Amino acid sequence: MARTMAEKVWAEHVVRRAEGEPDLLYIDLHLVHEVTSPQAFEGLRLANRPVRRPDLTIATEDHNVPTENILAPIADPVSRTQIDTLRKNCSDFGVRLHPMGDIDQGIVHVVGPQLGLTQPGMTVVCGDSHTSTHGAFGALAFGIGTSQVEHVLATQTLPMTPFKTMAVTVNGSLNEGVTAKDIILAVIARIGTGGGQGYVIEYRGEAIRELSMEARMTVCNMSIEAGARAGMIAPDDTTFAYIKGRPHAPQGADWDAAVAHWQSLGTDDGAAYDHEVVIDAADLSPFVTWGTNPGQGVALDGAVPAPEDFASPAQRASTEKALAYMGLQAGTPMRDIRVDTVFLGSCTNGRIEDLRAAAEVIKGRKVADDVRMLVVPGSMRVKEQAADEGLDAVFRAAGAEWREAGCSMCLGMNPDQLKPGERSASTSNRNFEGRQGKGGRTHLVSPLVAAATAVRGTLSSPADL
Amino acid sequence: MEKFTVHTGRAVPLRYSNVDTDQIIPAVYLKRVSRTGFEDGLFAAWRANDPEFVLNKPEFEGGTVLIAGSDFGTGSSREHAVWALQDYGFKAVLAPRYADIFRGNSLKGGLLTVVLDEQVIERLWDMVEADPATEVTVDLERREVRAPGIAESFELDDYTRWRLREGLDDIALTLRHTEEIDAFEARRASWSPVTQ
Numbered sequence: 219m220a221r222t223m224a225e226k227v228w229a230e231h232v233v234r235r236a237e238g239e240p241d242l243l244y245i246d247l248h249l250v251h252e253v254t255s256p257q258a259f260e261g262l263r264l265a266n267r268p269v270r271r272p273d274l275t276i277a278t279e280d281h282n283v284p285t286e287n288i289l290a291p292i293a294d295p296v297s298r299t300q301i302d303t304l305r306k307n308c309s310d311f312g313v314r315l316h317p318m319g320d321i322d323q324g325i326v327h328v329v330g331p332q333l334g335l336t337q338p339g340m341t342v343v344c345g346d347s348h349t350s351t352h353g354a355f356g357a358l359a360f361g362i363g364t365s366q367v368e369h370v371l372a373t374q375t376l377p378m379t380p381f382k383t384m385a386v387t388v389n390g391s392l393n394e395g396v397t398a399k400d401i402i403l404a405v406i407a408r409i410g411t412g413g414g415q416g417y418v419i420e421y422r423g424e425a426i427r428e429l430s431m432e433a434r435m436t437v438c439n440m441s442i443e444a445g446a447r448a449g450m451i452a453p454d455d456t457t458f459a460y461i462k463g464r465p466h467a468p469q470g471a472d473w474d475a476a477v478a479h480w481q482s483l484g485t486d487d488g489a490a491y492d493h494e495v496v497i498d499a500a501d502l503s504p505f506v507t508w509g510t511n512p513g514q515g516v517a518l519d520g521a522v523p524a525p526e527d528f529a530s531p532a533q534r535a536s537t538e539k540a541l542a543y544m545g546l547q548a549g550t551p552m553r554d555i556r557v558d559t560v561f562l563g564s565c566t567n568g569r570i571e572d573l574r575a576a577a578e579v580i581k582g583r584k585v586a587d588d589v590r591m592l593v594v595p596g597s598m599r600v601k602e603q604a605a606d607e608g609l610d611a612v613f614r615a616a617g618a619e620w621r622e623a624g625c626s627m628c629l630g631m632n633p634d635q636l637k638p639g640e641r642s643a644s645t646s647n648r649n650f651e652g653r654q655g656k657g658g659r660t661h662l663v664s665p666l667v668a669a670a671t672a673v674r675g676t677l678s679s680p681a682d683l
Numbered sequence: 684m685e686k687f688t689v690h691t692g693r694a695v696p697l698r699y700s701n702v703d704t705d706q707i708i709p710a711v712y713l714k715r716v717s718r719t720g721f722e723d724g725l726f727a728a729w730r731a732n733d734p735e736f737v738l739n740k741p742e743f744e745g746g747t748v749l750i751a752g753s754d755f756g757t758g759s760s761r762e763h764a765v766w767a768l769q770d771y772g773f774k775a776v777l778a779p780r781y782a783d784i785f786r787g788n789s790l791k792g793g794l795l796t797v798v799l800d801e802q803v804i805e806r807l808w809d810m811v812e813a814d815p816a817t818e819v820t821v822d823l824e825r826r827e828v829r830a831p832g833i834a835e836s837f838e839l840d841d842y843t844r845w846r847l848r849e850g851l852d853d854i855a856l857t858l859r860h861t862e863e864i865d866a867f868e869a870r871r872a873s874w875s876p877v878t879q
């Protein structure tokens with residue numbers, strides 16, 4: 219029978235199937251960070267259980283880490299406790315950890331792929347919803363809660379009921395200046411923040427095939443913002459070229475065996491999805507959000523909508539609430555919105571290509587007066603690579619702040635936060651109320667829009683410069 | 684985990700849809716390393732800034748059943764959202780739809796999240812707002828929610844229901860199948876990556 223990629227990967231990982239029970243699914247890779255793991259390790263200790271497969275587990279410090287003076291003790295005692303707890307847990311249970319200052323430290327979803335640990339056909343989990351990022355490789359990767367983290371640590375498996383499948387096909391090629399971020403923001407605006415609920419979304423079509431590996435990660439990363447459990451893209455030569463030669467990539471005869479297997483994973487012709495969405499790449503343009511959920515987005519050429527623009531009373535109410543929180547007037551052209559802060563980083567857009575794209579725009583220009591721009595590489599390796607290419611100098615010369623790797627202002631668990639009422643253009647993935655700091659207002663944008671916005675001080679695309 | 688059979692309690696009407704986990708418990712409360720004591724973080728921003736917020740109204744104090752709008756629990760996977768609701772005293776949530784991860788977390792942790800039709804939720808909201816002393820019963824035995832004039836059945840798969848009723852921990856259940864896990868591991872491809 220013709221099967222989808224998600225169904226194939228699922229089937230390959232079923233340890234046990236019994237009538238009336240969820241499938242017991244084997245987990246190939248478990249990523250761990252300091253925020254969602256302490257209670258899981260505490261649970262293991264209380265029950266006197268070991269980590270079953272420390273060799274399929276890897277930890278990094280990301281959410282709480284300061285992006286300045288990383289070798290000094292963390293000032294916030296609570297953040298420090300979380301980091302110290304992770305260090306103790308990893309050492310007690312034999313889990314490999316990349317702490318601050320380590321060259322392989324960084325945001326958990328940047329680190330896995332970079333090390334070559336994320337590979338096609340795997341099951342990957344992490345106590346973090348943006349685990350969907352790893353689906354860009356054709357892995358089935360999804361976020362889990364802390365008790366599931368404990369479950370995977372103890373058993374290397376998870377009881378799960380199968381997801382439904384959705385195909386999002388993006389036909390044709392993207393126009394100049396339109397990026398992976400614009401694709402996914404448009405998809406979310408189209409299907410809504412609940413539209414993907416219960417589904418694994420498989421992204422397909424010419425525009426997706428033409429994306430680089432890093433851009434594919436951007437797309438899959440925000441599957442969760444559409445409500446989906448996971449996003450996937452069929453592995454192809456772009457995928458294999460990215461993995462080859464990385465520290466944990468298969469080698470020699472193993473490589474050939476692995477590639478042969480990976481090539482069999484794509485969705486079979488004629489396989490049926492539970493739901494299908496088709497988008498024409500030619501219709502896409504730079505996309506930005508105006509509201510307080512990622513589905514509240516509009517083309518940069520557009521204007522802030524009015525509550526009356528929406529049919530359902532619930533949407534009208536949430537629009538009204540969002541406009542009040544965001545301090546925006548309906549009808550204001552998006553390009554007239556002035557920002558205080560530009561944040562370039564996160565697991566959505568903190569990889570080397572994102573920094574290159576933004577640097578290209580900002581090169582030889584200046585960040586506008588009254589705008590602060592924070593550039594936070596997704597990992598220490600990204601930071602090092604950027605420095606080798608001279609990108610740090612480009613950002614510094616423009617007046618941007620060049621920081622150490624971590625989640626940073628994506629969620630403001632470290633000192634990088636918006637002040638109440640401050641407005642940001644941010645390449646991250648969530649524009650929820652207070653996400654980037656209490657009272658902060660967030661517009662989600664692509665790295666290109668972020669860079670152009672930093673220069674003009676109002677939401678802009680490179681074409682406006 | 685506490686067993687869940689039948690629960691009766693007063694209800695709290697939360698007339699918002701799309702309540703994300705950042706609202707249920709803001710990130711700053713995630714810095715703790717303990718498993719309990721998250722009640723102060725529950726809806727912290729709304730409780731601090733909005734005197735009209737439902738949990739600030741004395742008549743809804745002590746409610747144990749939260750009645751929320753659609754897409755409750757969207758956003759991050761933080762299980763702290765479930766702990767915060769439980770630590771505050773909630774035993775069950777009623778809503779037309781939930782975010783998947785939140786729903787999974789809640790059912791694992793013993794917080795019963797019930798899906799009810801939007802119209803039923805509306806009726807419950809109206810009823811509870813009119814009389815905050817109204818008692819709502821969430822009956823897992825019969826898979827039914829009851830309130831004066833309302834008896835609505837809900838769906839929940841047999842397996843989850845059994846687990847909740849027995850108060851069973853998933854890990855202990857899985858460890859019964861260790862031999863099958865061993866056998867699976869023996870068949871994994873030799874080139875599957877390891878971290879060490």
Ligand code: SF4
Binds near residue numbers: 326327565624
């Ligand atoms: S960068 Fe943001 S979204 Fe990504 S893992 Fe960190 S906090 Fe989560």
